[in-house]
Amino acid sequence: MPLGVFDSGMGGLTVVRALRSAFPRRDIFYVGDTARVPYGNKSAETVLGYSREIITFLEAKGVDRIVVACNTASAFAVEKLRSSVNVPLHGMIESGVAATLRVAGDGPVGVIGTSATIGSGAYEKALRQARPSLKVFGQATPLLVPLVEEGWVEGEVTEAVIRKYLESLLREKIKVLVLGCTHYPHLKGVLAKVLGPKVKLVDSSEACAESLRDSQGAKLEEGKLRIFLTDEPGPYQSRVESFLGAGVVSSIEKIRLP
Numbered sequence: 001m002p003l004g005v006f007d008s009g010m011g012g013l014t015v016v017r018a019l020r021s022a023f024p025r026r027d028i029f030y031v032g033d034t035a036r037v038p039y040g041n042k043s044a045e046t047v048l049g050y051s052r053e054i055i056t057f058l059e060a061k062g063v064d065r066i067v068v069a070c071n072t073a074s075a076f077a078v079e080k081l082r083s084s085v086n087v088p089l090h091g092m093i094e095s096g097v098a099a100t101l102r103v104a105g106d107g108p109v110g111v112i113g114t115s116a117t118i119g120s121g122a123y124e125k126a127l128r129q130a131r132p133s134l135k136v137f138g139q140a141t142p143l144l145v146p147l148v149e150e151g152w153v154e155g156e157v158t159e160a161v162i163r164k165y166l167e168s169l170l171r172e173k174i175k176v177l178v179l180g181c182t183h184y185p186h187l188k189g190v191l192a193k194v195l196g197p198k199v200k201l202v203d204s205s206e207a208c209a210e211s212l213r214d215s216q217g218a219k220l221e222e223g224k225l226r227i228f229l230t231d232e233p234g235p236y237q238s239r240v241e242s243f244l245g246a247g248v249v250s251s252i253e254k255i256r257l258p
């Protein structure tokens with residue numbers, strides 16, 4: 001049975017890449033809600049509704065578990081929907097928090113994410129609850145998702161935006177930066193340049209795949225990747241290939257959600 005994965009757009013592909021390296025033989029069905037990206041400036045209720053529709057679609061496709069490869073949807077939908085979904089539902093926050101605690105000491109830790117994720121305080125609360133002495137600073141970075149969706153993952157404009165967003169976190173002398181959005185690993189190069197070598201990056205996409213490795217074992221057969229998009233695939237086709245490699249994707253289809 002395939003593994004279901006979804007995000008608002010291209011961000012979840014960072015999770016797909018990490019999942020494919022953890023489970024190379026697993027079939028993956030990925031939904032990118034490209035007609036409605038971004039999620040990060042929408043209300044909790046709207047994101048919950050979108051997530052419910054995609055989960056219904058993936059369940060009908062026969063997946064045996066679903067990875068919510070979106071921090072925004074994880075913050076707003078995973079706990080609320082878990083009891084009404086027939087397969088295990090994995091969000092990003094829990095594994096991201098666990099990975100952060102492994103490297104953070106007493107911090108300070110910076111967390112970047114969409115306005116919705118940072119507004120929810122999901123990472124900050126979970127980190128402080130697990131380690132009350134930890135200093136945590138959240139920073140919403142809403143322009144980063146559109147930059148990634150446009151393929152602007154490097155260059156002077158992207159660097160200037162990131163530099164501006166990280167100013168206050170750098171003033172706090174953070175030792176660790178949590179990438180609390182699955183789009184952000186696309187920007188790792190620029191983030192590392194701006195932060196310098198002393199700040200560790202916690203990639204919530206890799207942390208999620210790692211946490212599943214424990215629960216999934218290594219049983220699996222030859223894996224295919226099918227991608228379902230809610231808008232025309234045209235502009236995404238080449239970007240998906242350049243990120244995941246040629247020949248990795250079995251099909252890209254446009255879908256209508258239930």
Ligand code: DGL
Nearest residue numbers: 011038039040071072182
């Ligand atoms: N990549 C998603 C996240 O991790 C959603 C970003 C967005 O659509 O705003 O939050």
